[in-house]
């Protein structure tokens with residue numbers, strides 16, 4: 001029901017700003033903060049400035065997903081990304097989670113292992129990064145496409161008997177996240193990192209039961225889903241997938257079948273949500289353009305469906321109104337507009353994001369200094 005406005009007509013509610021019940025969580029609107037790596041967690045330890053950053057983006061009943069957070073000492077690839085495998089890291093997350101909860105927000109921690117998107121320098125004892133494969137990422141990739149200044153070292157293919165240890169790293173990290181006060185976790189199964197290195201056939205060249213068929217390539221991801229569901233409850237577990245992207249040399253010959261297989265397989269575990277990245281996202285000029293849609297996966301998955309990638313106010317509203325997603329996830333525009341839900345409510349102008357400061361280590365600039373509406377319209 002809409003509010004009455006002056007001329008006596010019903011004002012239509014703004015779809016993005018309608019409430020939604022996601023499992024046990026009562027959300028007051030559908031504008032979600034995307035996981036956004038900011039590289040300001042010095043020495044892999046979350047810092048006090050992150051409490052301000054996340055609380056700025058918190059609304060009562062709003063849903064936030066943290067930046068990708070390493071599950072173990074082999075999970076890192078970029079400098080100053082946070083982890084959640086040590087006691088110190090868990091303690092450091094607590095005030096950040098508390099700051100979000102103090103404003104009535106709901107926050108999940110995105111759990112991450114980069115796999116081969118790493119180098120000797122980022123690994124314990126200078127060892128090789130681990131992966132599904134020993135194939136290297138195309139060397140020219142980092143600076144030309146992402147702006148990330150990292151070098152990739154040749155990975156080491158995980159032996160089959162090592163895989164349960166990695167699943168266990170995710171499980172322990174999820175337990176740590178709950179210990180830190182998070183409401184749940186999102187498994188980072190997207191964008192070319194370790195889980196995708198198993199999921200996609202361009203990267204996964206294994207011949208054991210973790211490679212080959214779709215079922216085999218999805219086994220590692222689903223083992224993590226199962227382990228986390230058992231450890232912290234399926235209502236606290238979400239997963240992010242990007243079958244259509246080709247980030248970090250991870251592409252699949254049949255992304256639609258892969259996405260659909262995962263959407264259907266996830267139903268068995270009854271997890272809270274499936275978060276998918278739109279096919280329209282292109283990471284560089286040579287990436288394939290996909291005219292596919294997420295609709296088959298949206299229809300197949302029985303839990304909450306989150307869609308991300310290139311959304312603004314109008315198409316976000318349309319996606320909700322047409323029931324193509326339950327929640328819309330905003331990255332760059334939420335980064336530069338801490339009060340994004342308010343701006344959508346008022347249809348106010350947005351502050352443009354500054355790419356140059358996405359990944360710098362300054363604790364304020366390009367991080368907590370984006371203006372709120374009151375200060376821009378005064």
Ligand SMILES: Cc1cc2nc3c(=O)[nH]c(=O)nc-3n(C[C@H](O)[C@H](O)[C@H](O)COP(=O)(O)O)c2cc1C
Nearest residue numbers: 034035036037067068308309310311330331332358
């Ligand atoms: C600065 C930056 C950091 C990002 N870090 C992550 C991350 O840690 N985990 C992740 O899954 N996606 C990450 N992404 C992708 C975003 O979550 C999002 O899917 C992407 O920006 C597209 O959405 P948008 O068009 O609303 O920005 C990042 C994107 C940007 C711009």
